[in-house]
Amino acid sequence: MAAEDLPSDFDIVILGTGLAESVVAAACSRVGQRVLHLDRRSYYAANWASFTFNGLLTWIQEQNEETKPEEVKDWSSLMEEGEELIHLSNSDSASITNVQVFNYTSEEEDDTQSADASNTTEEEKAADEDAVKESSETESADSKEEEEAGAAEEQTEGEEPEAEQPLPSSPSNQSKPARKKVSYAQLVKEGRRFNIDLVSKLLFSRGSLVDLLIKSNVSRYAEFKNVTRILTYRHGNVEQVPCSRADVFASRQLSVVEKRKLMRFLTSCMEETEEQTAYNGRPYLEFLRDQQLGESLQHFLLHSIAMVTEDTPTEEGLASTRHFLRCLGRYGNTPFLFPVYGLGEIPQCFCRMSAVFGGIYCLRHSVHCLIVDKDTNRCKAVIDSRGQRISCSHVVVENSYLDADRKQMAPPPRYLSRAVLITDSSVLPSDSDQQISVVTVPPGAAGGPAVKMVELCSSSMTCIPGTHLVHLTCQSVGSAHEDLSPLVTRMFRTTESQNEDQRPSVLWCLFFNMADGSTLEVKGHQLPSNVYVCCGPDGGLGHEHAVKQAESIFQKILPEEEFCPPAPNPEDIIYDGESSSAVDQDLQEESRGPDQDQNQENQNQENQPEE
């Protein structure tokens, strides 16, 4: 952005470029609102961002840096009578915690960084412990289990420090298996080819995000790949879940009778019957059991298709099952799509749309405080990080911009535990190594909570050839490392073992906790009535939560307007005199222009979620 001042008058100021904020920005610009969209970070998409490997290392470093205490300036010169200030936070200290990095690559070039990163600051740990105090009882129960889980666990515990600071003569350098090892230098050197998501989500083929992308024509800015397999972790093995007709036909694990029962259940559950309603309120598992479905079918249906837990009520389980089935076959044999180049693309696509319709974008630019009219309790203007007063009619703000004391009104946030692994092979090797797989791990399968795992291959443009990128997500019980490392050590090799270990090796991994957006109360911040809060990513697999939030904010701001009507084709837009699409410089430089995307889209039409 050039050093010149921004216009001093907007309809809507939006802080944060996460998915919900970006959708609101696109929707508002699209119907002619003047939108100023700011993010204090140097990248788009906030906690929805995707990073190159090196970008992620920088991000990790930032998470561990002490935030500078905020200078309190006197803004009275910019204020008028009857106005008061609401100060906003200038850093996001709470949404990401417990960042830990482990490096298992053989050649170490930069071990200081990973060692530093793994030493999480004490304050963060303390904060996290507070947050999870409620669940301490369950935790102790878990820890017993963990002890019983035995030697495997202990072994890893013992080896971790070694892994963090590998000795130059570590045994891994000698007996090399056939698999070619990727070195750390290579990860750094080819780091640009990674697109590592902070959140791990997928698009349901008939979910609200796909509908929105199609309806608004934002889909032209992105490409998608089908998730190719649904897998599950069961009895210590990774198995493919037969969910489409072709899968069921080809399945070797199911007997023909099981095939029939499964297909019959999948067809019959689409319609609500009296038999089903009789089970309302009773666990879905009970319903499945009474349908004479065998143990493996129950597992598939409960954990991999409905993706619910054993005590989820039947009506909820059936609704999830139906949603899964409705999504099947629209774009392929699984119900999911994944955006090529990572999920961080999606918020950016909406920003691009907003920019095409006149939205103004600034990164590394924030707002110090909101100016509130005392009488009306409405926000009249904001003061940006350059001390400029910008008047506006509405403010949309990402949760982390609010001061900690404002958030104390809300219940303490819950956290998600995340792990990101770079591995050398797939958890279930097949004919093609270009598979995008979802792996559902039921609770207790590895002594921990239910984990959703997404394994990406290099053709998804998120990792380099010869590697896979694995995302693990679960609701936090303890820290991300406590929650997820038992599963990681079971499913993957973290050390060099000579014997016939077919499990994929972890080259590098990252653990962190992220605030669960779905548990952050949107109301109750005692904010002016025209200030709307977006909370960050939730733990769900789809994007329903963020889209719903964006739509409801849009409807509050502009109750009369249509939400994201189809954008006209570029050739139908009339350009006269002043260019009506004042695309921000930043965005133009940083991203491909919409016209270029158009061309690309034509070449990749099969992957477009368009009808």
Add this chain to the structure above:
Amino acid sequence: MHGRVKVKTTAQQEEEKRKEREKKLKIYVAARDACFSKRKDAVFDDEALQLTQQLLSSNPDFATLWNYRREILTHLETVKDEDEVQKIYEAELSFLESCLKVNPKSYGSWHHRGWVSARLPRPAWTRELSLCDRCLSLDDRNFHCWDYRRMVVKMSDVPVKQELEFTDRLIGSNFSNYSSWHYRSTLLPLLHPESAERPSQRGDPPHSPSPPCPQTHSHRVCEEQLLKEYELVQNAFFTDPNDQSAWFYYRWLLGRAEREEMISCVYVSREEERVAVAFSRPVNARSGVLLLVLDGQPQRVEWRSVHPHFKHSPVWICDLPPGTISDITNEHNLTVHWTEKHAHRDCALYTGRSESWCRDTATDLELFRSELSVEKTSVLQSELQSVNQLQELEPLNKWCLLTIILLMRALDPLGYEKETLAHFQTLKEVDSMRSAYYGDLCSKFMIENTILKMEYAEVRVFSISDRNLTTLCHLDQLLLVTHINLSSNQLRRLPPQFAMLQCLEVVEADNNSIENLEGVYHLPKLEEVSLKNNQISTPADLQPLASCPKLKRLDLRGNPVTQTANVESELAELLPSVTDLLL
């Protein structure tokens, strides 16, 4: 309004599109006229190629233009050297690929591609094969592509095994695909031929898809492979029992080979001095392909089918010259040669016997059973078990019920008769649109069962009353029957095939709905016909009976015809031999 993007209105867009279309049409018409005039003048130049290309890329179904293009190309072949021709044809192929992208089901484009591929000096069949695979992955039922693919496979000698794997792949991605299953059924007999008759081919599957002589080829698959196929297809119909393609394939698997062509029976009657020959399938024996040798002497006889309706018939008869075999004290030896098939059958007529025959029975030939070996019958039994299992889960699935019936028949037609009838009853209820079909099929099976029972009992009486028969079949198997009882069924006619019952003396067909007696025709020994309570309505309907010389007793009680005026006198005139007429 400030900030709003100005967008062209629909009217503006429409207008622009209209102008665009008009412009296109002008260009198109001009190019078309230019092409036609060039073709008239027999101009075969590059410009013509370009013009046709321009037109065909927007309309690939313009057959005349493809023809013109082929004329140009054949002309160019004569004036250019091989390398240039190769280049021209390669350009043609890539042009065709773009046409197929516009319309993947264009007859013109696919045909032209086949033509070009065949003329290409150095053909690249692998590329063609992968083009087909790409097309089929987009639409696995594109029959144009299937056709073209078959041609490519034939031209390039793709190993049968590889093709079978191709069908594996397609069936794996979507088993609801007749083309793939059918292709499989043509490949399997080549790759895994039935071993019993041709042991030499075992373990040495032919690598080119040129089958051995189709006349002798059995189209059957060796048992081992057959069992694997059962498993595959079972997976399909358990996954989706309402998908027909898998069931049809299964029926093919369970099917029998075509019967060997042979003379199945020779019958000779001293009294009528007549010979009847039955074949394993309908033949046309009129044109001198049958040779009758009597006591070493070839006979000049005239063969005729049993009814003038049939040019092809499984039963043929001839009359011997009068007096040749009438002396009951003489013994005679007959041989019938089927010169076309190098088949023959002997029959001896001994002293004192008025008739004689020589034949293979339906039980000998296991005509109505499976052909699997005894040890593999257990496999069929387990097939039946698993389909029964499916039927428990899907009690109203018609394909499942029908398959159970077929399996039961293959295993033990008589033993499962009761269950079969019950399943037919369910079938008629769940699929009422086809109840007549099931009725006919059930009739067929009941007749087969009755034939078996008759042969086990070694009698010449065929009795099948009160079985809801709707149709008659397998009548060639009843050549020797003297008494037939068809009472209390739902028959509407005695069809022309009925005339094959050359030994018939007594017909009982009471309580049916018979209105047509076409088949009671020239039955030399017929004496008694009982047709109580049928639908014979006019004396003319009884006309065929007049051809039966020995008819004495006719019971027509309860038929509409009895109500006609002067019926008695009319019938007396029509059927002078009848002495015992009941009205």
